[in-house]
Amino acid sequence: MALIKVGINGFGTIGKRVASAVSAQDDMEVVGVTKTRPSFESEVARYRGFDLYTPQKSVELFEKANVPVEGTVEDLCGKVDIMVDCTPGNVGPEYKAMYAKAGIKAIFQGGEDHSLTGISFNSTANYKESWGAQFSRVVSCNTTGLLRTLYPIDRRFGIEKAYVTLVRRAADPGDSKSGPINGLEPTVKLPTHHGPDVQSIMPWVNINTMAIKASTTIMHMHTVTLELKNPASTEAAVEAIRNSSRVRMVDAASGIKSTAEIMELSRDLARDRSDMYEIVVWEDGVKAAGNMLYYYQAVHQESDVVPENVDCIRSMCKVCDAADSVKMTNQALGIPYKC
Amino acid sequence: MALIKVGINGFGTIGKRVASAVSAQDDMEVVGVTKTRPSFESEVARYRGFDLYTPQKSVELFEKANVPVEGTVEDLCGKVDIMVDCTPGNVGPEYKAMYAKAGIKAIFQGGEDHSLTGISFNSTANYKESWGAQFSRVVSCNTTGLLRTLYPIDRRFGIEKAYVTLVRRAADPGDSKSGPINGLEPTVKLPTHHGPDVQSIMPWVNINTMAIKASTTIMHMHTVTLELKNPASTEAAVEAIRNSSRVRMVDAASGIKSTAEIMELSRDLARDRSDMYEIVVWEDGVKAAGNMLYYYQAVHQESDVVPENVDCIRSMCKVCDAADSVKMTNQALGIPYKC
């Protein structure tokens, strides 16, 4: 079978990971990646073996810096079956027309609105909805994290209402510009966009979200409070969460007290870029009482959407069903598979 | 009228503030404060004009360091009407017997269990319960913060259920030892102690709390989600919160985006030690929808209980009613009074 030809538009935090993850699959290949400016990250692209493409207006910049490029973003569009658009939030709409004109498929990220594509994607919850689609959108890291646990819990116990507080990392680890260095910042516009974004995939769920930005770079954390339709014991809830796809359970009692130790574990697991693709839930932090269920989960904002992008390619290109795709993706990335 | 003679056992974060606040009142005076070790903080005590007392076992330490002390903690007990015990958590019980033997009243802090005194105190919610009592307990900074808004909202709209996530500062500003520097740590034991602590004063309230420790030193922040018995408009909720005692409303749109700017404002207000005694609520972060009410509040862990300690003295010494005490305390500390 011919490999699916994939382009990655934007080689930043998400784009470079999607590029590596696509490369690690047997049924697809990376034709090229794009950068708008020469920098150490364009050297990384070449170190990782990816051909560089640039917007037309940036060609001169790269020439001056003696960084060879293979062509423009338009050129790349002409060579691929599907583009994974990892440009910064709200830039995607500018490119959609270019993808449409080139007649290629494209995946956008959670920084774009659902309305851009009309379809949003999550491997666990709605793999089939993007089947054969020209355009789809992988929801944001936080929304992906919520869907990974809410969907299976809803299937098992039914969710009457969900209240979530998201404590968001203020900057990515490689971002030395953003703060706060010492402070907490509420997202005053309520409800935050996370609830509606979950509803773009689980429209039947009654969910409200609040968010606080904290002085940390490594992971987001959520407190999840659920009113269930059917009562759950703590044991049953733990079991349902543990068996969920791309969810990892840890135990504070074993020494994983905070997100710091999670990232340490992640490095120990020998993953590429020390990534933690799974949503991490503390087993000793799950508590059920009557119809109420409480738990904490941590989200690696840099990488949890990476396997979803790979699966989304397979759904849009009609390669195989969800179970097979998740199994292939997980195996290639070193994520334990749960059937 | 004779001044109430007050001792402060423990001149740390809370103790030194209570000492200053008591000194600022017209109807009470600080007879002495205690330290267990000579340090720059014992110099601060003298700089602020407070006589030093020490545990018997520490007398030699102070002599060696040439720091003059007036006597032992027992000596101080013999000179005061009431002791405010600001020793570290779980040390209070050791001292309770000494206070009882000396026949003096004593106030403990939120680090002790409610069972130590059987009475807990909050100026807004239950000033009268400590009337004439020998022992009482001012609840912790977070619990005080919750009572300041939950009590008036409950009175106005009725609270069916309360879900609170507390994002806790990991260390105080003057503590250079504690971390995490970069991480978020969940309190996995659920429910956290904050809910039951609120119920020590509002036993009728159905409240569940979860908590995350964050890499910040300056303030705690809460997300509060309330199911109300009677629906509220956002405007009515804002009004109820705004009119609450020792609550300050700020507006993210005016530049108070995070706890960093709150602390900046606090310094601008020319308060002693740049303290923010009030609980701070973002007006543009209040949202009511049907029976649900959502808001964010920030708690200055170092100082919000300070005015409550002063009021608690008055209640225990049967000086005056709540309204008069709050008015006097606020005036002395520069807190706007709301009748």
Added chain:
Amino acid sequence: MALIKVGINGFGTIGKRVASAVSAQDDMEVVGVTKTRPSFESEVARYRGFDLYTPQKSVELFEKANVPVEGTVEDLCGKVDIMVDCTPGNVGPEYKAMYAKAGIKAIFQGGEDHSLTGISFNSTANYKESWGAQFSRVVSCNTTGLLRTLYPIDRRFGIEKAYVTLVRRAADPGDSKSGPINGLEPTVKLPTHHGPDVQSIMPWVNINTMAIKASTTIMHMHTVTLELKNPASTEAAVEAIRNSSRVRMVDAASGIKSTAEIMELSRDLARDRSDMYEIVVWEDGVKAAGNMLYYYQAVHQESDVVPENVDCIRSMCKVCDAADSVKMTNQALGIPYKC
């Protein structure tokens, strides 16, 4: 004697402190302060009792926000003897012409180049140079910090060479936007501007500076390595530093282990805005060996230049000599005076 009429152009971190410090003096008064946008800080100006002025172009903004202003910056120029320009770095030159046209004196801050005024000011080192001048410049917080110790050490022992590493706070406490949250950033352009800035006042000193930005908001810290012309004992060096004007000695052994405890001490001292106007040197961190002298000092970036601005007004307005001005300024701000 008529009070010196002072205007403060820019009511930010430095400006609001200079306004308060000028107000606290017996021989000068604040006529008005300026803000470019209505915000919580313009409310602070009014809370502190200062009349507000704005640039012509901002008048409408304030009107819309219902924040009353007294007039424009030009209007303010017409009412004052001297303007303290606390606008952001590199904005000063735009205003210099306006001050000149109005025939008033003006002080600029360290964010401007020495060449703007041709005279730079430090109370300890060169009070007289600004005597009667129309324009002068108070050097930056770091440079002020260096002059406070280098000048007296040079007078006492002679400095052959000075090597300084500045570890700079990355953001001010009230700034929630700037990072890094977790990282260290070198100032690669060498020498950094700090050495030449010291030489704008001590041109004879051979000094080299390097700088690193760190994830902290509260203070800068310097490591100072000096090759002396005449050998010093550690005791003699400690004495020389201790006796220096606006320098405070602390002792790590007494519990002041880091800048965190310094800021705590500063709040305990009951200073306005919890400021530490003095440069802080660790006594147990001073070490002399032969001709070499090593010490650490901490600089409160928000406030150490504040008393210098007050003194600079007196020098430019020919009020009195350095000793008298420093004595008056210190007394008003609660800084111990060393004759």
Added chain:
Amino acid sequence: MALIKVGINGFGTIGKRVASAVSAQDDMEVVGVTKTRPSFESEVARYRGFDLYTPQKSVELFEKANVPVEGTVEDLCGKVDIMVDCTPGNVGPEYKAMYAKAGIKAIFQGGEDHSLTGISFNSTANYKESWGAQFSRVVSCNTTGLLRTLYPIDRRFGIEKAYVTLVRRAADPGDSKSGPINGLEPTVKLPTHHGPDVQSIMPWVNINTMAIKASTTIMHMHTVTLELKNPASTEAAVEAIRNSSRVRMVDAASGIKSTAEIMELSRDLARDRSDMYEIVVWEDGVKAAGNMLYYYQAVHQESDVVPENVDCIRSMCKVCDAADSVKMTNQALGIPYKC
């Protein structure tokens, strides 16, 4: 040739990395690693394929936790040619007698004093000194970092005097307990131990060091000021540094502005645990002027000593000369080799 049998006593930050690095070599193997308590890290040992051994007193703990162990530390001593002791600082002396009794070689880490072994090791500077030794010591991360650049510069230009300020990370990334969260802490005991530690390998060098602990977890940074015996141009100095073994040059202008971006680059390089074994020097931060040379370097405290431990094994076991060992080690770990 028979593989060198290596034990790792202590599977913490350094130990787990040395274990992986030894495993990656062709001429040695890891027989076992030790842990004192069952935890997620003992699971990591097994995940990475290492047999677990424990102190006699910990056997019961592991049995209770159902974590299988192969035997005691004594048992492990009986199976290996050499033990790499990665126990916490100052614990090494307790174990030295056990190693001696077992008749095996042992390498200690920089947390131990030079006097414990009488020989200290650095691949660049003194590979031969440990040749055939029973006991040696790999110097600390900071000292290793200094030797990597000071030694070649001394060989090329001669160092008359060295002044170094070390800005130290306050905690490792996986340590969620240590602070400060917001502050800078000087090491007041001068000179700090780093200078004498460099002299344990380069006894002829005149070096003075000062140190400040900063609120960061990812890397140390040094400012290095050198008085050279022979003048260097900036270009010549850059060339000498660039050609040094296990030194990587980066460029702030290319986007590597801080240690945050270095760690990002490190993850992009696909190293195990995202480690940066090389000392990182900013090319645009090197400045020579006459006999003076200034530069900044960053040190990855978790990993820079890892390749030195591998080389030290080869020197002590008389496998091959320095150049061959460094080449083999680098190749296995993905570090560019410079002949």
